[in-house]
Amino acid sequence: MRIDVDEISWGVAGRTIVRGVRFGIESGHTVGLIGPNGSGKSSLLRCVAGLRRPASGAVRFDGRAIAGWGTRELARHVAFVEQAADTDTDLRVSDVVALGRSPFRAAWRAAGGADHAIVEAALERLELTGIRSRHWHTLSGGERQRVQIARALAQRPWAILLDEPTNHLDIRHQLELMDMLAGTEQTVLVALHDLSLAARFCDRLVLVHQGELVAAGPPEEVLTAERLRDVFEVDAEIGHDSSGNVAVVYRGSSRRTLASGRPAAG
Numbered sequence: 001m002r003i004d005v006d007e008i009s010w011g012v013a014g015r016t017i018v019r020g021v022r023f024g025i026e027s028g029h030t031v032g033l034i035g036p037n038g039s040g041k042s043s044l045l046r047c048v049a050g051l052r053r054p055a056s057g058a059v060r061f062d063g064r065a066i067a068g069w070g071t072r073e074l075a076r077h078v079a080f081v082e083q084a085a086d087t088d089t090d091l092r093v094s095d096v097v098a099l100g101r102s103p104f105r106a107a108w109r110a111a112g113g114a115d116h117a118i119v120e121a122a123l124e125r126l127e128l129t130g131i132r133s134r135h136w137h138t139l140s141g142g143e144r145q146r147v148q149i150a151r152a153l154a155q156r157p158w159a160i161l162l163d164e165p166t167n168h169l170d171i172r173h174q175l176e177l178m179d180m181l182a183g184t185e186q187t188v189l190v191a192l193h194d195l196s197l198a199a200r201f202c203d204r205l206v207l208v209h210q211g212e213l214v215a216a217g218p219p220e221e222v223l224t225a226e227r228l229r230d231v232f233e234v235d236a237e238i239g240h241d242s243s244g245n246v247a248v249v250y251r252g253s254s255r256r257t258l259a260s261g262r263p264a265a266g
Ligand SMILES: Nc1ncnc2c1ncn2[C@@H]1O[C@H](COP(=O)(O)OP(=O)(O)OP(=O)(O)O)[C@@H](O)[C@H]1O
Pocket: 012, 013, 017, 035, 036, 037, 038, 039, 040, 041, 042, 043, 044
């Protein structure tokens, strides 16, 4: 499914948080959303997921504006894994993953055989079969993260939006998750703080700062030393690893360097 973000703006309490942002995601592409803390990534993701209604502009799925779509119709198209995803009740792991099937069932109908098979596949894909009966409140941060991603997969959406999905994961699970997202046929928009991870696994990057789009394109075009200094306030070198992937080597905070009057370490 193609996603178009067309000049959207969104604000709260008289403050504009997302300002005229425009970019498109080709069907099946994995796009990394990057930007410093507070730059508007989560707000933008919530607009794309249909959870926030932009004050102006439109979000389009395959050319159709999603404004006014109901929760079920949205859920059949897009799954959203939020940063602090939680559940109200203390469900078991397999029950949380099964919630991903609810948009496809009439309210009075129990889960069928096809639903069970899809939930089972999602549990296996995220290596959760061993903890399927554990209660949510007993899970570690990384386990919870993987359960929420399995729930999103069980939804079998056309697109998956994820807000910092790697922040609780150890390095193996980070690499495996990104590998899975890059390899899936679904369209993926993923907010990430790790720029090297974003560069390695994403087809395109979208860089935002203070609610505005700064750049969008292939990682090697978006990630420049100048932009990292201007937007993230860090001194960094952009190189390539032995496999040809873009790699970011940080020299230090450009702010601290200015404040102390000393050159950055490294
Ligand atoms: N509901 C809200 N009410 C008030 N301010 C909000 C609300 N939602 C977002 N903001 C503010 O909007 C700005 C952007 O927040 P957002 O969470 O979108 O940024 P982010 O890029 O995802 O940040 P981070 O990398 O720290 O997660 C922040 O200053 C935040 O405090």
